[in-house]
Amino acid sequence: MRSLETLLGGEWVAAASTGEWIDVHDPADVRAPIARIPALAPKDVTRAYDHAERGFAVWKRTGPFERARVFTAAAALIRDRLGEIAADVTAENGKTLAEARGETLKAADFLDYYAGLARQGYGTLLHDARPDTRTHTQREPIGVILVISPWNDPLITPARKLAPLLATGNAAVFKPATETPLSGLHLARALHDAGLPAGVLNVVTGRTAEIEEALLDDPRIVGITFTGSNDVGNRIRRRLADRNVRFQGELGGKNASVVLRDADLPFAARTVAAASFGQAGQRCTATSRVIVEQEVREEFTRLLVAEVEALTIGRGSDPATTLCPVSSPRQRDSVLAHLERAREQGAEVLTGGGADTEGERAHGCFVRPTVLDGVTPEMDIWREEVFGPVLAVRAVDGFAQAVEAANDSVYGLAAAVFTRDLGAAYRFADEVECGQVAVNATTPGWDVHLPFGGFRDSGTGYKEQGEEVLRFSTRVKTVAVHFGA
CATH class of the missing domain: 3.40.605.10 (Aldehyde Dehydrogenase; Chain A, domain 1)
Structure with missing residues (x-):
């Protein structure tokens, strides 16, 4: 030492x-x-x-x-x-x-x-x-x-x-x-x-x-x-x-990625997974809410779960690792408490949902990457910042509901939209209440010369x-x- x-x-x-x-x-x-x-x-x-x-x-x-x-x-x-x-x-x-x-x-x-x-x-x-x-x-x-x-x-x-x-x-x-x-x-x-x-x-x-x-x-x-x-x-x-x-x-932040029905769904699933689970979700700009149009919900969540289950959990020093531990026992316990409360309030665990204590990971702060479906605005997991590898999915009907859901937060740091419609992309950028907006990209932190910071309670x-x-x-x-x- x-x-x-x-x-x-x-x-x-x-x-x-x-x-x-x-x-x-x-x-x-x-x-x-x-x-x-x-x-x-x-x-x-x-x-x-x-x-x-x-x-x-x-x-x-x-x-x-x-x-x-x-x-x-x-x-x-x-x-x-x-x-x-x-x-x-x-x-x-x-x-x-x-x-x-x-x-x-x-x-x-x-x-x-x-x-x-x-x-x-x-x-x-x-x-x-x-x-x-x-x-x-x-x-x-x-x-x-x-x-x-x-x-x-x-x-x-x-x-x-x-x-x-x-x-x-x-x-x-x-x-x-x-x-x-x-x-x-x-x-x-x-x-x-x-x-x-x-x-x-x-x-x-x-x-x-x-x-x-x-x-x-x-x-x-x-x-x-x-x-x-x-x-x-x-x-x-x-x-x-x-x-x-x-x-x-x-x-804080409770960043949303919106997936519209015309989006490239495999690309959106890969990008959302990267935005959500990089650094085990411990980025201020990490995606923690996904808002998806109802008619593509089933296909998108299937692709998303496949991306998440392909992640390799391990210590950061192992080159094979793609999902690292959370930062401390206190943070691990906080994330697990959020997950338990989400289950009690009716969220469905599509994958993950608990600690990973397999083998050498028994002595670390590992949480399995988790996707929750059936999330409603009344649930704590929709509103509270978890700061861990947890992603909440909510379905909506149409663009207007998607923007309303993205703005349904006291926070306003980052948001993303996935669409092939240029008009929808610009409308989203105009109407979403946050300081950083991405189109067909991860919820952003971006480069050193670009202004960074959130609206509302995010900054x-x-x-x-x-x-x-x-x-x-x-x-x-x-x-x-x-x-x-």
Whole structure:
């Protein structure tokens, strides 16, 4: 078992002031820990903000070309360390090596993209009604930002958040998920090794319950970017209600894929299965509801079940695995509780429906990929986010009912429609209430330059990715210069 260091003030800290550690486990076999990280105390968190405050004073005055150089070098280091990083992503999260390698390379892409964006224009020249006056706007960093990332995408989510805010001159205190800290530490090490000045990025490892007050209440925080559950996100929002602190939240989802009667059904079944069961359904954009027109329901569900039953369950490090474990015993038990309640409320299990404890999988967090049919709007499984390998199927009559069913949720992150009718595709895109829409494709996360974020209870006003994220990490100043006599 490795003992890992965390990054505070440009130094790698081998132990917390308490001397305590937190064990990290592989969800494929939870009997023994694979690593341990320092369990920081509140005073260590305050030190992280001290360092960030000093780091911001340096970094905001660092030119964009130097910032870009650091990012480009860090991206190259991540690619050079691909094998090592992907192995740790798999070991702590459970996802397959193919998924972990993709996540690692995408993290490098985020750094490259924002290295390029750092070089671009940062304001606009405006007309001024006054004679002999030139007016422009300029974007500036806002200060010290707290980054809280989840366990399901432990490398790409920190990269998505940290890259734009650091590229624009801010400093960060970064709290990775306690279950999956190794990936975020790899990102921090790449940035540190690439020459990021001391204090610009500080990594707080520890038990959230023990450090929450120090983490969230420091007066130097000007922004918090959070990905996780609505319960936690809303608690943070309430805590910030009387403070001038920006909040960017990427929260829950109950994403729907609609299969119309004219769709290519074999293609739709393959694509929905990929969208639902990749990473064992532990993606914020994973399809968890399928809405299918009644006249093709029987054929589509037959094809879908065949795709799901062809998945190979196993540990992520096995190249043959196509369905990995869920992330922890707690998450496994939560998914199984959702399944039990769905059965009690009348859903029909077409395949799966329970834990997989065969052979070596007895010591891991494996849930069989599950398709539920006969789901109605009154069932909890239709409305509640499961975040596991579970797919609920509901039949409807016609396009209007399909859109109504897709919108029948408090969430609004992602949706997809499968059809050969271009008119229906565009109508769906116009009428569905969500931030990401796909036609004949998986419910999307998409590329680094495309704005990402949901509507309704799936997110807040600030998007991630692309140039839209700069609305969160920068402020706009208007400058008028009178040059006449």
